[in-house]
Amino acid sequence: MPIRIVRFRVCSGVIFLFLLIVGLGGASSAQAPAPAPPAILLGTAWYPEQWPESRWEADLALMQQAGIHMVRVGEFAWSRMEPVEGHYDLNWLERAIAAAGRHNIYTVLGTPTASPPAWLTQKYPETLRVNQDGRRAEHGNRQHFNWANPKYREMARKIAEQMAKRFGHNPYVLGWQIDNEYAEVSFDPETRAQFQQWLKARYGSLENLNTRWTTAYWSESYTAWDQIPIQVGYGNPGLLLSWMRFVSDTWRSYQKNQLDVIRANSDARQFITTNTMGSFDGYDHYTVEQDLDLAAWDDYVGEGHLDPIQNGAAHDLTRGFKQKNFWVIETQPGSVNWAAINNSLDKGEVRAMAWHDVGHGADVVSYWQWRSALNGQEQYHGTLVGSDGTPVPLYAEIAQLGKEFAKASPALAGTTVQSQVAILHSYDSRWAIQWQKHNDKYNPVEEILSYYGPLRVIAQSVDILPPTAALGQYKLVVAPGLNVLSEAAAKNLAAYVEGGGHLVLGQRSGMKDDDNSLQPERQPGPLVSLLGGRVEQYYALEKPIPIEGKWGTGECPLWAELLSAKDSGTEILIRYGKSNGWLDGQPAAITRKAGKGRITYIGAWLDPKTMAQAAKWMTETSGVKPALGVVPDGVEVSARYGTHNLVYVVINFSKEPQTVHLPAAMEDILGGGSKQSVDLPVYGVAVLSASR
Numbered sequence: 264m265p266i267r268i269v270r271f272r273v274c275s276g277v278i279f280l281f282l283l284i285v286g287l288g289g290a291s292s293a294q295a296p297a298p299a300p301p302a303i304l305l306g307t308a309w310y311p312e313q314w315p316e317s318r319w320e321a322d323l324a325l326m327q328q329a330g331i332h333m334v335r336v337g338e339f340a341w342s343r344m345e346p347v348e349g350h351y352d353l354n355w356l357e358r359a360i361a362a363a364g365r366h367n368i369y370t371v372l373g374t375p376t377a378s379p380p381a382w383l384t385q386k387y388p389e390t391l392r393v394n395q396d397g398r399r400a401e402h403g404n405r406q407h408f409n410w411a412n413p414k415y416r417e418m419a420r421k422i423a424e425q426m427a428k429r430f431g432h433n434p435y436v437l438g439w440q441i442d443n444e445y446a447e448v449s450f451d452p453e454t455r456a457q458f459q460q461w462l463k464a465r466y467g468s469l470e471n472l473n474t475r476w477t478t479a480y481w482s483e484s485y486t487a488w489d490q491i492p493i494q495v496g497y498g499n500p501g502l503l504l505s506w507m508r509f510v511s512d513t514w515r516s517y518q519k520n521q522l523d524v525i526r527a528n529s530d531a532r533q534f535i536t537t538n539t540m541g542s543f544d545g546y547d548h549y550t551v552e553q554d555l556d557l558a559a560w561d562d563y564v565g566e567g568h569l570d571p572i573q574n575g576a577a578h579d580l581t582r583g584f585k586q587k588n589f590w591v592i593e594t595q596p597g598s599v600n601w602a603a604i605n606n607s608l609d610k611g612e613v614r615a616m617a618w619h620d621v622g623h624g625a626d627v628v629s630y631w632q633w634r635s636a637l638n639g640q641e642q643y644h645g646t647l648v649g650s651d652g653t654p655v656p657l658y659a660e661i662a663q664l665g666k667e668f669a670k671a672s673p674a675l676a677g678t679t680v681q682s683q684v685a686i687l688h689s690y691d692s693r694w695a696i697q698w699q700k701h702n703d704k705y706n707p708v709e710e711i712l713s714y715y716g717p718l719r720v721i722a723q724s725v726d727i728l729p730p731t732a733a734l735g736q737y738k739l740v741v742a743p744g745l746n747v748l749s750e751a752a753a754k755n756l757a758a759y760v761e762g763g764g765h766l767v768l769g770q771r772s773g774m775k776d777d778d779n780s781l782q783p784e785r786q787p788g789p790l791v792s793l794l795g796g797r798v799e800q801y802y803a804l805e806k807p808i809p810i811e812g813k814w815g816t817g818e819c820p821l822w823a824e825l826l827s828a829k830d831s832g833t834e835i836l837i838r839y840g841k842s843n844g845w846l847d848g849q850p851a852a853i854t855r856k857a858g859k860g861r862i863t864y865i866g867a868w869l870d871p872k873t874m875a876q877a878a879k880w881m882t883e884t885s886g887v888k889p890a891l892g893v894v895p896d897g898v899e900v901s902a903r904y905g906t907h908n909l910v911y912v913v914i915n916f917s918k919e920p921q922t923v924h925l926p927a928a929m930e931d932i933l934g935g936g937s938k939q940s941v942d943l944p945v946y947g948v949a950v951l952s953a954s955r
């Protein structure tokens with residue numbers, strides 16, 4: 264039965280009384296407008312279906328007390344929403360949303376399609392995915408569905424439609440999460456046939472496909488579409504890349520199947536998102552995210568402690584999907600249950616991590632999960648209340664965050680991250696390198712981080728974007744390991760340099776074309792003439808070799824490219840020292856002024872000390888200035904810009920207390936007053952507001 268919520272404000276405080284007025288009838292749930300949620304929300308994953316309804320009130324009261332304003336609900340509750348095929352029961356969900364609303368808590372609804380019910384997979388076994396070894400998945404875990412299967416899509420669409428019709432206009436529903444952590448694919452014969460159709464649409468003719476994949480090699484030439492296999496990890500590079508693109512397009516259409524029906528039945532103010540997993544590369548996120556309103560990710564440290572560089576890069580990658588603020592829709596309350604050692608984050612570290620999230624552009628930080636189900640696979644995971652339903656020690660830290668988010672929300676409202684530096688990232692390139700690492704220690708994500716880390720420290724803000732993104736606003740664009748360089752990306756980069764930007768290409772860039780074929784020129788392929796130099800040969804290294812030049816003396820581990828400077832205007836920045844004879848004294852990094860800008864190629868994997876010097880040179884040459892100014896080592900600075908104000912988030916991730924001197928007096932939002940410097944204990948946080 265739909266319910267109507269009416270809110271009365273008592274005094275000027277935060278106490279709200281809601282009356283339930285029952286009886287509007289029909290499928291719609293017209294309700295009084297909800298108060299606007301705060302700009303920065305604290306949230307948690309709540310599973311009301313796992314608990315007696317009589318318990319909800321106590322949980323929601325504890326959430327409200329901690330300053331939690333958002334619950335994500337429903338993403339695994341299909342068997343509760345549709346206990347029997349075609350018989351939908353969403354009344355309990357409506358009551359849960361209303362109950363949360365009475366505590367000023369907004370709901371994000373997850374569609375439950377990551378965990379189809381047993382009746383569904385029993386009746387329609389073709390909806391279960393098939394592993395690479397040909398075995399069909401069984402019921403009892405999650406992600407056992409086949410993302411390409413038409414019957415599964417029909418069932419998924421129906422449940423999403425039922426939910427959207429019921430809650431698409433509910434004022435307490437902020438938005439939607441489709442499914443949960445897209446990951447598992449299927450290798451069944453029907454999916455293979457779809458892949459072959461996809462290839463036909465992309466390549467048009469077998470002749471074209473055979474040429475572009477060079478299938479003359481090892482008699483791979485195809486004379487019929489249905490001869491083409493699925494290959495993963497090892498195979499023809501064109502086939503491997505095509506399969507990953509098919510996987511990505513199929514996730515996109517899987518998502519669109521639900522997205523269209525939600526959009527058709529919901530208010531425009533309700534966003535649609537899905538939860539991604541940081542650097543996970545099981546599909547091309549740029550393909551899938553283009554249809555969504557908001558990027559959101561699940562931010563887990565796992566074993567050990569927060570690495571602000573690695574985690575910051577994952578934030579910046581996620582922010583780059585929609586090029587705007589994003590959500591941390593899941594994060595760990597202390598510990599997880601799936602790492603080798605599920606240690607807890609230190610006291611104060613969860614709070615520091617939440618502010619680090621906000622600094623990088625998160626508008627929501629939501630803890631997974633509120634309380635462990637008494638049974639089920641994740642009994643040991645961190646929570647905010649224990650199995651007895653009372654707060655665990657971390658709850659107090661979350662409640663402190665709740666107060667701080669409320670305090671800082673007015674200043675942070677409408678602010679976003681702005682960067683002078685962009686790092687280019689492409690899934691095609693990461694896959695291409697992973698399939699043929701050439702040195703098994705070569706990790707393309709670590710390559711990106713080796714550039715990102717020192718650049719982030721200097722600039723205090725970095726965007727991570729695909730190579731076809733608009734780049735005009737950046738003073739410096741760095742492309743580490745841009746191995747696959749499409750024609751469109753090459754044109755974009757050349758135009759950026761011609762227009763006055765500084766492009767830095769990292770090792771292994773510009774080697775492959777859009778089919779993962781070798782470019783018919785040496786690296787960086789179509790950018791050779793702009794660079795006035797090229798890669799003569801690449802070498803996988805058994806051990807680090809010496810390098811020397813403008814960035815001091817250091818070492819090159821893993822990988823070395825022998826460069827040549829063909830143009831008289833091309834400057835040699837560093838050279839290799841004595842090693843295998845081939846590389847001795849040869850150029851390792853070169854740069855050239857081109858058009859109104861500059862292009863640089865770094866062929867050596869640089870050790871951290873040399874990379875720090877290289878980053879200093881890159882930023883100085885490009886006129887990049889730090890957002891706040893120089894701070895002690897281990898202190899992370901982030902900045903969010905509004906129309907008239909600017910908010911700095913400053914966090915001490917070092918092992919010692921630190922003092923940060925500010926370039927001007929600023930309002931200390933958390934501590935109060937105007938400050939010229941701030942003292943930060945270990946994991947200490949300052950949120951500072953300045954006018955622009």
Ligand code: GLA
Nearest residue numbers: 443444561563593599631644
């Ligand atoms: C993922 C899932 C959650 C939960 C957590 C545990 O992010 O989305 O359902 O399993 O991991 O860390």
